[in-house]
């Protein structure tokens with residue numbers, strides 16, 4: 001019985017090997033071990049850990065991975081066939097594959113005649129022998145052997161006989177799975193489906209797998225087409241990392257298989273988003289907001305019509321239930337909002353509003369006016385909350401600003417430059433005037449503002465800035481550029497974004513900074 005027969009489709013993850021062939025995706029040994037553990041816990045069937053013939057880290061990975069307590073996944077070591085004119089038992093690459101002591105070994109070989117003659121510079125006969133010998137040798141050593149047929153689709157379209165002959169050689173050697181690779185990522189889904197079905201018919205005794213690349217943005221579509229054509233193993237990477245534009249994205253193909261094609265491939269799909277973020281965090285990459293299924297915007301609704309409809313019936317604009325993949329619905333407020341967006345936000349703040357009420361209309365109008373001036377509330381939930389509070393009278397003035405001043409001093413004697421800020425304000429009737437130095441102007445202003453407020457509101461010592469972003473935007477009359485500053489503040493438990501817009505970057509920063517602290521005070525004081 002085939003090793004692949006008890007599940008409709010087996011998931012083969014190559015994040016740790018092909019993923020690391022992608023620009024900007026590097027993993028330390030520890031990173032690789034941590035990701036392997038998470039892939040196993042998620043229910044991935046095969047984890048390709050690396051290429052031991054490539055570098056010492058991958059050799060060490062397989063040594064260290066023996067200590068992992070994997071509950072489900074099988075580890076695979078990856079490498080090439082023996083080299084031309086070298087007996088397989090003397091090939092150092094093949095020896096390293098055995099030394100990795102994994103239950104599975106994956107080798108790649110050439111399917112495209114042109115690659116055989118021009119890159120390997122050998123004959124098709126020797127190429128077939130390289131494939132057959134290597135697979136057979138690994139089988140003799142008790143390994144499950146996955147054969148990756150590199151450039152299979154290009155090779156098949158160029159010469160079907162040659163491409164099928166190379167697969168036949170792997171089958172004769174005893175391969176457990178023949179993986180058809182769209183190595184250059186240029187094949188279309190209907191070709192993938194048709195060619196997979198032909199291979200299944202010509203070599204029915206060995207299961208077929210699929211390995212696709214995303215050069216035409218078709219990595220996932222091609223994997224799905226292959227499954228339709230009879231493939232039972234899908235190779236890919238978490239978040240689609242990989243060579244050039246990446247590999248088939250497992251965070252998309254897994255929910256497609258499970259939710260759309262009714263194939264149970266993982267036990268708990270709700271952990272998908274967490275896994276996606278984990279791999280981004282470990283590799284120090286930003287999360288791709290627009291990623292299908294797992295991205296921050298995958299279920300974000302901005303247009304007023306959409307928001308109105310999803311409130312009545314979520315599936316009017318959602319193709320799946322977001323929670324099925326660990327994601328959630330997100331309602332955005334902007335100039336494209338209708339009252340429905342405002343009502344939802346207000347309700348989240350515990351301020352129920354009625355549709356058609358004067359308050360709902362006033363908030364909506366203010367949002368539209370401010371966005372027209374350059375404000376953006378999508379990432380500035382804190383400023384939006386203040387706006388709603390002010391419009392609805394759920395706001396208490398905590399201080400009155402009279403003036404602020406900033407300066408930047410550059411010395412000629414090598415002394416570090418100094419930024420200085422002064423702030424003059426009133427808390428009730430009490431005046432306060434402070435001065436502070438900082439690493440930059442915003443830092444100096446932040447310190448001066450806190451210095452003035454802390455004697456009255458000591459709780460603001462909990463608040464700190466975590467992010468500061470500046471964007472130059474066109475003013476609506478297009479005569480002068482405006483600056484939009486977005487600040488993210490935190491009290492260690494929650495983050496909130498505030499926004500300021502002005503033709504002057506310091507004023508824009510000040511508005512965002514003050515909103516950040518003001519919102520904290522409103523909440524803390526239970527206004």
Ligand SMILES: CC(=O)SCCNC(=O)CCNC(=O)[C@H](O)C(C)(C)COP(=O)(O)OP(=O)(O)OC[C@H]1O[C@@H](n2cnc3c(N)ncnc32)[C@H](O)[C@@H]1OP(=O)(O)O
Nearest residue numbers: 051053054055080081082083084108109110119120150183
């Ligand atoms: C489609 C894929 O993604 S396959 C995986 C590709 N990944 C990588 O290349 C990352 C890891 N690679 C490496 O660390 C290095 O390239 C190594 C250690 C494997 C080889 O390094 P070197 O020995 O210095 O060779 P180099 O990388 O310059 O060239 C590759 C050699 O492999 C040969 N080769 C290519 N494909 C195959 C194959 N399927 N079977 C056997 N040999 C092959 C090439 O012909 C070439 O040898 P040649 O110059 O004698 O013709």
Ligand SMILES: CC(=O)C(=O)O
Nearest residue numbers: 108148150151181183
């Ligand atoms: C094997 C592989 O990574 C490829 O053909 O793309």
